[in-house]
Ligand SMILES: Nc1ncnc2c1ncn2[C@@H]1O[C@H](COP(=O)(O)OP(=O)(O)O)[C@@H](O)[C@H]1O
């Protein structure tokens with residue numbers, strides 16, 4: 482996967498920019514708030530996934546512009562291709578001149594993995610960040626996962642709305658059966674894929690962590706299901722979830738929310754059998770988060786046969802030289818975009834093409 486050319490128009494503070502990156506390391510440097518992360522985000526959006534920093538598409542359109550229009554030429558699946566992304570209230574995508582039904586159809590056409598300082602939250606913060614990590618990784622790998630997850634979330638919202646209504650309309654109680662059936666079906670699809678991914682992740686991340694810690698410590702990652710849904714078989718998971726939903730009905734009505742299901746699951750990250758979140762040092766937590774993100778890239782490569790483009794947003798300055806070195810060695814052979822304030826540290830470690838960003842312009 483190689484970005485050959487990127488043309489940006491009215492995307493956030495970038496009114497107009499065109500870059501021709503190298504196949505190796507591209508360093509985007511400049512002071513704060515000049516548009517470096519915006520440039521990475523514009524590349525990321527060609528994965529077909531949602532932005533890694535905004536929920537609303539409209540937020541990405543330049544303040545004074547009616548729409549944003551980005552175009553990328555890239556090399557994938559043995560040939561040169563191009564994609565367009567048009568953003569106003571929502572995103573519309575084109576690939577090789579054909580308008581796609583949804584930007585999600587770009588999933589599988591262009592792959593990238595993004596690292597940002599906020600990824601330390603993966604280890605340090607609550608379960609939401611770990612579920613988001615799994616969901617993003619899986620959405621990029623399997624478009625059908627994104628569909629199952631959207632259906633699950635939609636059904637969950639409907640069940641929760643019903644739980645609120647039941648107190649005023651007890652006759653609605655029986656309709657819970659229908660929702661429990663649906664929710665356990667979509668929920669089982671979500672959990673089975675997450676468990677599958679976690680097993681791949683745990684193995685890869687342990688290898689990488691081993692390298693980062695000079696084989697002194699062991700990293701282990703487990704999927705933690707709040708209703709015991711670990712079985713690889715989605716039917717078994719579905720039955721378990723349905724049973725749990727039915728058992729917790731009274732509590733759910735009382736609390737007006739659904740307590741069982743993948744929206745409450747988590748990943749357990751352990752270093753030498755101790756929780757990295759509770760007991761890990763800053764350095765261990767950084768290494769664990771880094772191992773997980775590097776694994777995400779390796780899993781994408783292994784499963785798709787394509788090397789994802791690596792987007793490193795402001796992470797180099799946070800890492801000691803050993804870890805910086807490790808990353809750059811590990812991702813050799815992939816195209817990389819690194820944002821930073823001062824390009825000298827990165828360029829001391831490797832060769833690269835530099836792009837200076839100032840006020841939304843590439844100088
Ligand atoms: N929709 C938008 N329109 C115009 N400017 C925007 C928009 N969204 C964000 N910005 C501006 O982009 C700048 C931040 O860019 P960013 O890429 O995060 O900077 P950095 O170079 O520090 O990575 C901020 O000045 C912010 O106001």
Ligand SMILES: [Mg+2]
Nearest residue numbers: 517518795820
């Ligand atoms: Mg930034």
